Amino acid sequence: MNQNLRIRNMRRAVGAVAWAFTAAMLCAGTAACRGTSGGDATGSADDTKALPVGTVAVPEAAQRNAGLRTTTLESRVLPATIQVTGVVAADESKVVHIRPLARGVIESISISLGARVTRGQALFTYDNIELGGLIGEYLSARAGLEQAQTDLEVRRLALERALELIKLEAVAQQTVEARRADFKNAEAVVAGQRAGVAKVEEQIHRFGLSDSDLGDLTPVANRTGHRTGSHSVLRAPFAGVVTKYDVAVGELVEPERELLTISDLSTVWVMADVYEKDLGKVNPDTDVNIRFDAYPDRVFVGRLTYIGDLIDPQSRTAKVRCVLANPGGILKLDMFAKVDIPTSDSREGVSVPTAAVQHIDNQPVVFVRQGAEQFVRRDVRLGNTEGDQVEVLSGLKPGETVVEAGSFYLKTTLLRDRIGGE
Numbered sequence: 001m002n003q004n005l006r007i008r009n010m011r012r013a014v015g016a017v018a019w020a021f022t023a024a025m026l027c028a029g030t031a032a033c034r035g036t037s038g039g040d041a042t043g044s045a046d047d048t049k050a051l052p053v054g055t056v057a058v059p060e061a062a063q064r065n066a067g068l069r070t071t072t073l074e075s076r077v078l079p080a081t082i083q084v085t086g087v088v089a090a091d092e093s094k095v096v097h098i099r100p101l102a103r104g105v106i107e108s109i110s111i112s113l114g115a116r117v118t119r120g121q122a123l124f125t126y127d128n129i130e131l132g133g134l135i136g137e138y139l140s141a142r143a144g145l146e147q148a149q150t151d152l153e154v155r156r157l158a159l160e161r162a163l164e165l166i167k168l169e170a171v172a173q174q175t176v177e178a179r180r181a182d183f184k185n186a187e188a189v190v191a192g193q194r195a196g197v198a199k200v201e202e203q204i205h206r207f208g209l210s211d212s213d214l215g216d217l218t219p220v221a222n223r224t225g226h227r228t229g230s231h232s233v234l235r236a237p238f239a240g241v242v243t244k245y246d247v248a249v250g251e252l253v254e255p256e257r258e259l260l261t262i263s264d265l266s267t268v269w270v271m272a273d274v275y276e277k278d279l280g281k282v283n284p285d286t287d288v289n290i291r292f293d294a295y296p297d298r299v300f301v302g303r304l305t306y307i308g309d310l311i312d313p314q315s316r317t318a319k320v321r322c323v324l325a326n327p328g329g330i331l332k333l334d335m336f337a338k339v340d341i342p343t344s345d346s347r348e349g350v351s352v353p354t355a356a357v358q359h360i361d362n363q364p365v366v367f368v369r370q371g372a373e374q375f376v377r378r379d380v381r382l383g384n385t386e387g388d389q390v391e392v393l394s395g396l397k398p399g400e401t402v403v404e405a406g407s408f409y410l411k412t413t414l415l416r417d418r419i420g421g422e
Helices: 002-032 060-066 129-167 173-205 211-216 276-281 407-414 416-421
Strands: 055-057 069-072 076-090 095-098 104-109 122-128 231-235 240-245 260-263 267-275 286-292 295-307 317-325 336-353 358-360 363-369 374-379 381-386 389-394 401-405
Touching (some): 055 407, 104 129, 122 129, 276 317, 286 317, 407 416
Antiparallel strands (some): 055 374, 069 401, 076 267, 122 231, 267 317, 286 295, 286 336, 363 401
């Protein structure tokens, strides 16, 4: 019993020592890096003086470990920009409207609205009524040509026989001339039949049938009366997305009717509106920054390629076209966009690296150095982004030193108390 009591007492002593060591380490960690986000937190070098609200204290060794790097702001000449709104549209040079080549009945459909298709992919098949009639004409013309060629061969043999007999004076010269005339007439008939066949062939080729397909269209193959060659297949002219769909199996369709629209969305347009008063400041062939609500953390770079020639009488704006790549098809048609367009104006201002900006409660902030080991939070209002620099409209001034790398470390330190409470 006494032995068990001694063991319990020893365990209590070890636990007390461990707790004291842990508490000492926590206090040391708290003293190493202190920050206040707006409370009564204290922690100066001697633990007697509170840091100003929004200030973070980081020892130099901790700064090196966190990779903190600063830069001094300088006044720069910044291009003035205007921000306009627009919507995503398809590149009209990469949009194809699919119509049937002739009157016919839809037999099968291989795609649906929104489907992604590849070049040459079958879209639908239909019984081409006009093609069926042309195939009938073609078979009839081929039969007529074969008959004319047979008759020509008979006339040729008759002429050759007459030429042999005249040598023997067995026939009159008049008979030979008659045989020669028959042969010439037969040649003319064959030439006419060949021209008729060629004419129908050309019309059939327009529907996509090859010479090999025509060779398969023999009367023997059509003994059942059903010509499979009249069943046409319409294929995609290039890869894209089906953006319009108006067709159903069994419908009778005409060449004037648009059945499908395929759009290549690998490149899209953003059609934006620029006020009449700003048109003189905007130039074509200019890079623009475009933002979308769907991707708030991304800036897309496009190219302004066209300024419209018409002013909307209601809004007093002109359309401008911006072209940009759409990898993966993430930009959708009619998506809302905000476009920053550089102008010919310029002004003095300051900018910071985009990595220097953090967000606290949806407010952009930058950390400004105020001593060897102290950094203060500074709320800023941002302007346009140019490459890896973002314009600061208010909150900073030239000559101040800001943290350009490691600002996230300062943010988490500043919010440590709040994060711990949550």
